[in-house]
Amino acid sequence: MGVDRQATVIFDYGEVISLAPDSTARAAIERISGVPAEVLWPAYWAERGDYDRGLAAPEYWRRVAQRCQTTWSTTQLQEIWAADVASWLHVAPTSVALIDRLATRGVELALLSNAPADIAGALRRSPIVRPFSALFFSCDIGLSKPDPAIYRHVLSELASSPSETIFVDDREDNIVTAKELGIDAHHYTDAAELESFLSDRLG
Template identity: 55%
Template sequence: MGSGSSDIDVVVFDFGDVISRTPPPEDQKAMQEVAGVAPEDLWAAYWSERRAYDRGIEAVEFWRRVARRVGAEWSSATVHELWALDVGSWIHVREDSAHLLDRLSGDGVRLALLSNAPRDIAGALRHSPVMRPFEALFFSAELGRCKPEPEIYEHVLSELGTAAERTAFVDDREENVLAAQRFGIAAHRYADHAGLESFLDDHGLLGARERA
């Protein structure tokens, strides 16, 4: 549909690894140095507890669980530094994605965000200039649900007041894309910027104002 009107009313974007860049190695190295434990142990513990963090437990509890898994006794100052480094590592934005969001918004395309993210990152993003074009921001920690659980998609569709077949969804994880497709949502797995632009153009979302 690249040359015609759009069949989509709203585009729902994931944040991590779609709008944001993967946490850079220097941020991860800094966390490892602060943690003072074997990197493989730190990241195994971190990812084992991350789902609960994304679902809504507080940062102090998340880092307490990580510390218990790695056998560490971190001071409150150390936990604060780990927390600050972690939050910062997830909010490095892709310039091409930010430009595309401004372009879509300028063309009158409705935008929403659906991210598996803890409250700390959600709070930061609510004040981010890159989030300015979005009419709604949905975060797993605030909803008590994580993608790809079906209830989170139902909630987003209900809140946006849009039909599944007139909703587009962009995410980098296959399981999240497949879950959206089961609802009849036009979902795209993000791999690169060119592929994302092609998907949006196929649905008549690029240059919509010029074609109107």
């Protein structure tokens, strides 16, 4: 894979570079919380957008507990928080290897993730972000995908035009918005398909 034009490739993190939290991790959070899965996870996701945009963890989990009609002790909250953060830090080796190959070939890489401050803080010190020249987290910007404003912010910060930018994400709504802005976007399903797409784009 060689680069025959200048291009910046922007990667999403969750379920592109990272693995989705597995059943063991989810079961641990359910056990600590004492809340059935069918109640806990809708509450978890209903408040996640604000958490991703900068809401502090204690307030996020207070809101989740309120939706679940329960309360948690400080110890429970700490264990739930730790289990949740840890569940998002496991990465897909094939995706990481592809990113390393792109970096070796001189492709400019950036990260754009909907991530709360707790996960963003861990990722900033993570070995997997070393190939990236820029890291963008929704918690810092106060915006989250698929809001067009977050894409415009990133393009401005990178001084990259949409036509010079490739975006990779696993969520269709995020891809749709990127394409509407003129970004060459790829809906991620697996690393082999992504590598084929990038080979076609980058040469």
